[in-house]
Amino acid sequence: MKSFIEIRLETDIPDHWRATPIATLLRYHALRAPLQGRAEKPELLIAMCMDSRKHLRIPDNFAFILRTGGANLRLSEFRVSYAIAVGGVRAIALIGHTNCGMSGLSGRRGAFIDGLVDVGWARAAAEEHFDRHVSQHEIGPEDDFIREETRRLRTLYPKIEVAPLLYRIEDNTIVILR
Numbered sequence: 001m002k003s004f005i006e007i008r009l010e011t012d013i014p015d016h017w018r019a020t021p022i023a024t025l026l027r028y029h030a031l032r033a034p035l036q037g038r039a040e041k042p043e044l045l046i047a048m049c050m051d052s053r054k055h056l057r058i059p060d061n062f063a064f065i066l067r068t069g070g071a072n073l074r075l076s077e078f079r080v081s082y083a084i085a086v087g088g089v090r091a092i093a094l095i096g097h098t099n100c101g102m103s104g105l106s107g108r109r110g111a112f113i114d115g116l117v118d119v120g121w122a123r124a125a126a127e128e129h130f131d132r133h134v135s136q137h138e139i140g141p142e143d144d145f146i147r148e149e150t151r152r153l154r155t156l157y158p159k160i161e162v163a164p165l166l167y168r169i170e171d172n173t174i175v176i177l178r
Contacts, residue, residue, distance in 0.1 A: 004166060004175040014176070021091045022163040028058050030174055035059045044085040046155065047071050048095040049102070051173065062175050066091060068091065070102030070139035071095055073132070074151060077156070090160055092153060096139075096146040097167040103145070105138040109115075141178055142166065 005012055008032035017023045021044035027033040036059055043088055044063040048054060049071050064083045070077055071094055084090050101108070116126035139145035143166055150164040164177040 002178070004177050006173070006175050013115045014138070016047075017161070017163065020161055021089075022093055024159060025056075025058060025063070025093050026174065026176075029056050032057070042063045042083075042087055042089060045069070045080065045087075045089045046095060047073050047076075047080070047092060049097050051097060051098055051100065053169050055172075058158075065092075069137055070100055070142070070145060071097075071149070072102065072137060072139055073153065074144070075136060080153075080157075084157060084160060092157075092160060093165055094146055094150055094153065094162060095129055095165045095167050098142060098169045099141065100142050102137055103142050104138045104140075107125045107133055109134070137162075147177055 005014075007013060007026050010031065013023045018102065025044060025046070028035060035057070037060040038060045042064045046056070046063045046065045048065065048067055050067040050069055056099055064087055066073070066079055068074055073094075075078055075103050080092070105119070113126040114117045116129065117123050119128075134175060146166060150162050153160070153162045165177050166177055168175065169171075
């Protein structure tokens with residue numbers, strides 16, 4: 001069995017999501033459903049990477065969108081809680097992506113430090129900065145991280161539907177992670 005579900009037809013969307021904003025997101029982006037104009041209010045929290053190669057096909061005001069490196073919400077829980085408690089969203093689309101820079105971050109230590117030195121940082125300060133923060137931001141394999149982050153968020157927000165999704169940079173599609 002594949003570790004993901006491709007969305008090519010309406011029937012590919014799991015039954016338990018059919019009447020949720022997660023299914024609406026998949027219809028808009030994957031199935032190219034007609035955009036219904038500006039949404040009345042955000043229905044969904046979309047958490048995705050800050051990577052510039054991803055663009056979702058959704059109407060204005062459809063979702064709160066949090067962009068963090070690797071779609072990592074470990075340092076953004078207050079913002080997630082705000083979208084739920086004050087914004088009223090009841091579903092989260094957690095969208096990682098292929099070829100993410102936060103996967104294998106430790107292997108980019110030299111480039112990271114050199115990049116900061118190039119813009120004026122002292123080498124020792126750049127090294128300390130990387131070493132102090134890398135463990136909070138390294139995600140490992142993208143699909144494994146999204147699955148684990150989904151489990152963590154479901155525990156933290158037990159009445160909120162959390163969808164583990166992966167944006168494939170290669171073809172701009174979204175798949176559901178099993």
